[in-house]
Amino acid sequence: MSDYTLQPIGDRHLTDIERIEQTVHIAPWSKTQLAPAQGCFDHHYALISQDDQIIGYFYARCIAGEAELLNLAVDRPFQGKGVAHQLLTLLKKTLVAAGAKTLWLEVRQSNYGARALYQKQGFELISHRAGYYSCPDGTTEDALVMRYQISSSHVL
Numbered sequence: 001m002s003d004y005t006l007q008p009i010g011d012r013h014l015t016d017i018e019r020i021e022q023t024v025h026i027a028p029w030s031k032t033q034l035a036p037a038q039g040c041f042d043h044h045y046a047l048i049s050q051d052d053q054i055i056g057y058f059y060a061r062c063i064a065g066e067a068e069l070l071n072l073a074v075d076r077p078f079q080g081k082g083v084a085h086q087l088l089t090l091l092k093k094t095l096v097a098a099g100a101k102t103l104w105l106e107v108r109q110s111n112y113g114a115r116a117l118y119q120k121q122g123f124e125l126i127s128h129r130a131g132y133y134s135c136p137d138g139t140t141e142d143a144l145v146m147r148y149q150i151s152s153s154h155v156l
């Protein structure tokens with residue numbers, strides 16, 4: 001992982017991020033959803049790149065000590081190499097600096113890879129939201145609500 005670079009996300013990255021969104025997510029964000037997330041004072045976001053190629057990124061927000069992971073993705077050819085682990089480690093450090101106490105997220109019940117990642121990262125299952133997500137076949141699926149306690153953790 002030593003030749004990977006972590007950096008802030010800028011407007012020039014939106015086209016590449018939108019492409020990754022379309023290849024990895026069931027409900028990808030468009031540029032019009034990505035751009036505002038980068039303009040808010042309470043949002044935190046970063047990407048990881050290799051040889052100027054974006055390979056993963058996160059978007060989160062933190063309000064009054066409560067943080068929420070809004071988006072996390074790793075481009076397919078780079079999955080399974082520890083990129084998300086690095087991104088979440090950076091996010092946790094960023095949120096410590098921002099004064100966050102807890103980090104929340106929602107994940108599709110069927111997203112076993114992401115669930116395994118979050119469990120390994122110390123998130124605990126808090127609740128289910130029935131029918132929260134739309135599926136491509138017109139059905140819905142539950143969201144799992146997970147929480148990470150930043151204040152009691154050793155992030156570094």
Ligand SMILES: CC(C)(COP(=O)(O)OP(=O)(O)OC[C@H]1O[C@@H](n2cnc3c(N)ncnc32)[C@H](O)[C@@H]1OP(=O)(O)O)[C@@H](O)C(=O)NCCC(=O)NCCS
Nearest residue numbers: 024072073074079080081082083084085107113114116117
């Ligand atoms: C989920 C996702 C972010 C994981 O990224 P990644 O870079 O491949 O994850 P890492 O390589 O850092 O994995 C870290 C740990 O998470 C777990 N994990 C990650 N992907 C996994 C998978 N597909 N199956 C099982 N465990 C998985 C493993 O425990 C892994 O540790 P290990 O390799 O030592 O066993 C990536 O697959 C992705 O972008 N998926 C599509 C978008 C998405 O689902 N985002 C999350 C929405 S809530």
